[in-house]
Amino acid sequence: MGRTPLRTLTKFIVFLLMPSLCLGACGKNKALERIEKSGTITVITRNNAHCYYRYRDQDMGFEYDLANAFADFLGVELKLKVAESWNGWLPLLNNGEGDLVAASMTITPSRMQWVDFSKGYLPVQQMVITHKKNTDVRGLNDLGGKTIYVRGGTSYEERLRELKRRGLNITIKAEDDVPTEELIQAVEEGKIEVTMADSNVALLNRRYYPDIRIAFPIQKLQALGWAVKKGETALLDRINEFFGMIEKDGTFKAIYNRYYADVERFDRLDIKKFQQRIESRLPRYEKTIKKAAELYRFDWRLIAALIYQESQFRPWARSFSGVRGLMQLTLPTARDVGVENRLDPHQSIMGGVRYLRRLYSWPDEIPEPDRLLMALAAYNVGKGHIQDARRLASDMHLDPNRWSSLEKTLPLLRELKYYKKSKFGYCRGTEPVDHVQQIMTYYDILKRQAIENEGRGSGKREDVSRETSSPWPHCRG
Numbered sequence: 001m002g003r004t005p006l007r008t009l010t011k012f013i014v015f016l017l018m019p020s021l022c023l024g025a026c027g028k029n030k031a032l033e034r035i036e037k038s039g040t041i042t043v044i045t046r047n048n049a050h051c052y053y054r055y056r057d058q059d060m061g062f063e064y065d066l067a068n069a070f071a072d073f074l075g076v077e078l079k080l081k082v083a084e085s086w087n088g089w090l091p092l093l094n095n096g097e098g099d100l101v102a103a104s105m106t107i108t109p110s111r112m113q114w115v116d117f118s119k120g121y122l123p124v125q126q127m128v129i130t131h132k133k134n135t136d137v138r139g140l141n142d143l144g145g146k147t148i149y150v151r152g153g154t155s156y157e158e159r160l161r162e163l164k165r166r167g168l169n170i171t172i173k174a175e176d177d178v179p180t181e182e183l184i185q186a187v188e189e190g191k192i193e194v195t196m197a198d199s200n201v202a203l204l205n206r207r208y209y210p211d212i213r214i215a216f217p218i219q220k221l222q223a224l225g226w227a228v229k230k231g232e233t234a235l236l237d238r239i240n241e242f243f244g245m246i247e248k249d250g251t252f253k254a255i256y257n258r259y260y261a262d263v264e265r266f267d268r269l270d271i272k273k274f275q276q277r278i279e280s281r282l283p284r285y286e287k288t289i290k291k292a293a294e295l296y297r298f299d300w301r302l303i304a305a306l307i308y309q310e311s312q313f314r315p316w317a318r319s320f321s322g323v324r325g326l327m328q329l330t331l332p333t334a335r336d337v338g339v340e341n342r343l344d345p346h347q348s349i350m351g352g353v354r355y356l357r358r359l360y361s362w363p364d365e366i367p368e369p370d371r372l373l374m375a376l377a378a379y380n381v382g383k384g385h386i387q388d389a390r391r392l393a394s395d396m397h398l399d400p401n402r403w404s405s406l407e408k409t410l411p412l413l414r415e416l417k418y419y420k421k422s423k424f425g426y427c428r429g430t431e432p433v434d435h436v437q438q439i440m441t442y443y444d445i446l447k448r449q450a451i452e453n454e455g456r457g458s459g460k461r462e463d464v465s466r467e468t469s470s471p472w473p474h475c476r477g
Helices: 009-026 031-038 063-073 086-096 157-167 180-188 199-208 233-249 253-258 268-280 281-297 299-312 329-337 345-358 372-381 383-395 404-410 432-454
Strands: 040-045 053-057 059-061 077-082 100-106 115-117 122-125 126-133 145-153 171-177 194-198 210-215 222-229
Touching: 031 040, 031 126, 031 233, 040 063, 040 086, 053 432, 059 063, 063 077, 063 100, 063 233, 077 115, 086 100, 086 222, 086 281, 115 194, 122 199, 126 157, 126 180, 126 199, 145 180, 157 171, 157 194, 180 194, 180 210, 194 432, 199 210, 199 253, 199 432, 222 233, 233 253, 253 404, 268 299, 268 432, 281 299, 281 345, 299 329, 299 345, 299 372, 299 432, 345 372, 372 383, 372 404, 372 432, 383 404, 404 432
Parallel strands: 040 077, 040 100, 145 171, 145 194
Antiparallel strands: 053 059, 100 222, 115 222, 122 222, 126 194, 126 210
8 A cells, every 4th residue: 555654635725725715705705696596516525435436437425425316306407527636625625626425525613714614414533444364453442553544634534633633552654635535445455554434434345355354443423514604694595495305205314325335234144145146147148237237228347236136147046936037936936028938048038027017117206216116016016916915105105106115015015904905915015025125235235336337437537517318327218
């Protein structure tokens, strides 16, 4: 890893920014008026796995989706300004090149000296990360004598320097804008011993680097917040109103689940096995998977994740219920989609993806990604049970067009008082929920690999206008 000496970068930036901070103070409370007049809002963010990135020529990311929803809330067009470095967001904000910062930033007292923060929208906690074989580091005192690598200018560095001032004998290596994800990877590969990450980042990256260990928290619970210039209270009020609204109507949960769903669920051996088999088994079927995905307008990596969940890429696989092959088709379904031999990999893949496309044909009012998640669940238990779960959701005053509602109602179809009133009767309703969760976990890992292979896309652009095409690259149609 590259190393940097003890830095005074934050003080240096503040010194350089004093003129612009003074200028910003003279134009307080003008941002919202400017946004409404121009019809656009410029959001400063970072190009990384948690804020904003591009996958299959589509803008994605947790912060991007939140910013997109906020632009819709204001009725304006979204533009992005990508900060070239971690500390680069403050000059951009105070020079008037952006209206707010949405970059998964922890609200800290030191940052509050220079910007105003929204109310916290996601609780996080700083976690110490080591390799799973490292059993020595189990508590704060065990860090004594250790070298800890973190990205410079972050709340992690701030916390470590506070602990060092209190007497903890540690060496801090503040890396110059090295992404936290790369430091986590370095821990897994044994290049460094210890790093730190917020809990949401740590839990998600455990999927990609299953040999890491999230050891213990090093800070009290904190929160992520959006930042605006000092004194921009009108814009800040609208941001807080927005977060309150999306918390109540389920929008925030839906966006959160696109990127962080089920991160607490983790089976290290399963993830390791998946990573091994996408290297050893997937290449045998990749050509056919890509052909079927293109024909039926799906992301081929989603289809690969579905196949792994069904058969672990074993063409001879057979379940207790008699379904067979890579795509685990029943005999009637196989006949219906033109598959003569379920054990033939090419026939199985083409027929299975054709069947998934049929299941995807829901009423138009079901949005993405809910439409796809329901189709995947229907692949597991049949469309009839999914319709029963949707009707039950309506009866329970839940939105039948949201997968989050069906996650609650499908398991209820195991209970007599619910399934006796349903059209299709008893359903092992926890299975399709688990089925979808596993597929989306595998799909997330494959997408992450694709992004890494492409050098994280071409997201470092000065300004990015919101695209009007579908933001759901796993299904194009």
